[in-house]
Amino acid sequence: MPADATALAAAIGSGRISARQAMERSLAAANDNAHLGAVCSIDDAAGLDAADRFDRLPADLRSIMPFGGVPTLAKDLGGPFQGLPVTAGSKALDGADRAADSDLAARFRDAGFCLFGLTTSPEFGLSLASEPQKGPLCRNPLSESLSPGGSSGGAAAAVAAGIVSIAHATDAGGSIRVPAACCGLVGLKPSRGAMPAGPGYGNYLGGIATELAVCRSVRDAKAAFAALSGNPRGPFAEPVPFVPAEKSLRIGLLTDSGDIACDPARLVVLEEAARALEGDGHRLVSLSWRDIERLANESAAVFADIAAINLAEFAVTAGFDVSRTEMMTQAVIARGAAMTGAEAWGIVNRLAFIARDFWRVFENIDCLIAPMLTSAPKPLGSFPTDHDDVELHFARMQAFAPLAALANASGFPAITVPFGADADGLPLPIQVFAPMGGEELLLALAARLEAEGRWQHPFQIAGADA
Structure with a gap:
């Protein structure tokens, strides 16, 4: 089936x-x-x-x-x-x-x-x-x-x-x-x-x-x-596929979450996934939150700023009625519209430095296993948009997914895959990063972890009874 x-x-x-x-x-x-x-x-x-x-x-x-x-x-x-x-x-x-x-x-x-x-x-x-x-x-x-x-x-x-x-x-x-x-x-x-x-x-x-x-x-x-994928024809060059130097991978494992409040079960599952890969002959390299904390925080800040700049520009070019948008959207647009050209250029330029510095992390590893989320899925209403506190809104999101924006700001590929269930039957996901062009590596590692069979989909796909 x-x-x-x-x-x-x-x-x-x-x-x-x-x-x-x-x-x-x-x-x-x-x-x-x-x-x-x-x-x-x-x-x-x-x-x-x-x-x-x-x-x-x-x-x-x-x-x-x-x-x-x-x-x-x-x-x-x-x-x-x-x-x-x-x-x-x-x-x-x-x-x-x-x-x-x-x-x-x-x-x-x-x-x-x-x-x-x-x-x-x-x-x-x-x-x-x-x-x-x-x-x-x-x-x-x-x-x-x-x-x-x-x-x-x-x-x-x-x-x-x-x-x-x-x-x-x-x-x-x-x-x-x-x-x-x-x-x-x-x-x-x-x-x-x-x-x-x-x-x-x-x-x-x-x-x-x-x-x-x-x-x-x-x-x-x-x-x-x-x-x-492939043949994007602009505005960015198609990445060259990443091939590790050795068959045995250097797998970076983020072993703590620093000041971010992370459900302990979501750290335990990282080590379990890493140990499964270590059993295949790969080598684990421990990293702490301190090794990537600045990059994670910088990426989240750049994401928020670029979202504001982009939406402010889109409001002008698309010519839609901003007063018909939600309160948070209006606040984000106002934030972007208030930025000077010099500030906007500085924000965009920070992307290059984030990518450069994340590459340096990968001088000693071929991939990085890290938390995807700090907790189980949030209750409905946990990210309200009926207020104008932009800093609070983006801080709430970073607290839930502290490394999510790092892949976007750096341009690196990342994958999430479920690797078990918690006491309530909800998924325990992990996230794996690789250098630019590392999709095949990520997919191979994710397939290996998926093969452990630690997560089962509870709902059948429509048409699965054929």
């Missing part, structure tokens, strides 16, 4: 289920799970049309698509995907024109995905929860009083609940990895320059943002990265 998108594609390819039947089951699952708030916009007709078009393709064309006929959802932020009216979780963008496909969206379709809607995102991605005031409020399928994280929380909730087997997601400050960690999924944040950014090639968020997916399995993440 299909346990992930790859298996579902195989079931469709073998004829055990048609793409239309798979789509019908995903649409039914979306309706049955509407209370989760994972999906903010559904187009049944577009989904069925995409599935029917796939089913009519010649067999030789269907066979070369790694995700042929697989239903999926785009995020209400990023893209865009033609025919899906992205609003970025904001009332201010309601009724926006339906744009043409981005290069990435076109690759999603070329890989065989059949799209039928959008997943919930916080307004303009400014939260590690997915509770836009315009609605819907997104709940974690693993425990509905908890958040699935953000900003790709709707995507993660949809995949965890089995509405779809994989979903488009974006990551500018942990927005793929945090929701994946909250929902027991695999989330790969690619290297800067690995993913296409056309056709506009705008320097969106100074290069800290990237797109890919949240996945049920490492093999899905690997197949999605292979199908969707």
Whole structure:
């Protein structure tokens, strides 16, 4: 029975289920799970049309698509995907024109995905929860009083609940990895320059943002990265694949969380994962929070500043009514608008120094195992946006995911994978960093840890009974 998108594609390819039947089951699952708030916009007709078009393709064309006929959802932020009216979780963008496909969206379709809607995102991605005031409020399928994280929380909730087997997601400050960690999924944040950014090639968020997916399995993440990445054609060079000098890896292990209040179970699981890899012949190198504390804090600060600058500029160029946005969004826009040109340049320039200094950490290691989250998923309402204390808002997010922004600011790839469950049955995720171009290394390590079988998805994927 299909346990992930790859298996579902195989079931469709073998004829055990048609793409239309798979789509019908995903649409039914979306309706049955509407209370989760994972999906903010559904187009049944577009989904069925995409599935029917796939089913009519010649067999030789269907066979070369790694995700042929697989239903999926785009995020209400990023893209865009033609025919899906992205609003970025904001009332201010309601009724926006339906744009043409981005290069990435076109690759999603070329890989065989059949799209039928959008997943919930916080307004303009400014939260590690997915509770836009315009609605819907997104709940974690693993425990509905908890958040699935953000900003790709709707995507993660949809995949965890089995509405779809994989979903488009974006990551500018942990927005793929945090929701994946909250929902027991695999989330790969690619290297800067690995993913296409056309056709506009705008320097969106100074290069800290990237797109890919949240996945049920490492093999899905690997197949999605292979199908969707490469040949970005600007504005950043495609990273050269990282190859360790020796077969035996030097695995950095972050053994403490310094002043960050971290659930002890989430530190214990790091060592357990590291010991599993050590048993394969790799060498552990201990690091303390002091070794990366400045970089973690600097990255979080730069993320907050770049988000403010970017959103202030977008408010002007897009010409939307700022008064229709949430209070936190208005405060972030005001913060960005108040910055001088010199201040803005200094903030962007700090990205280069963060990348340089993170490279120096990797002079003695080939990868770094660190916490993804400091606690279990947060209760709903833990990241409110009905206030204007920007510092407090971003501090709350950093306390929950203290190293999330480091991958974005440095441009390094990072992956989160569940490695067990806590006493309440919620996932215990870990995060692994690698140098630029190190996706294959991360995927190999994540597959090794996944093979331990310490986490099981509680909900079946729609169409898995084929």
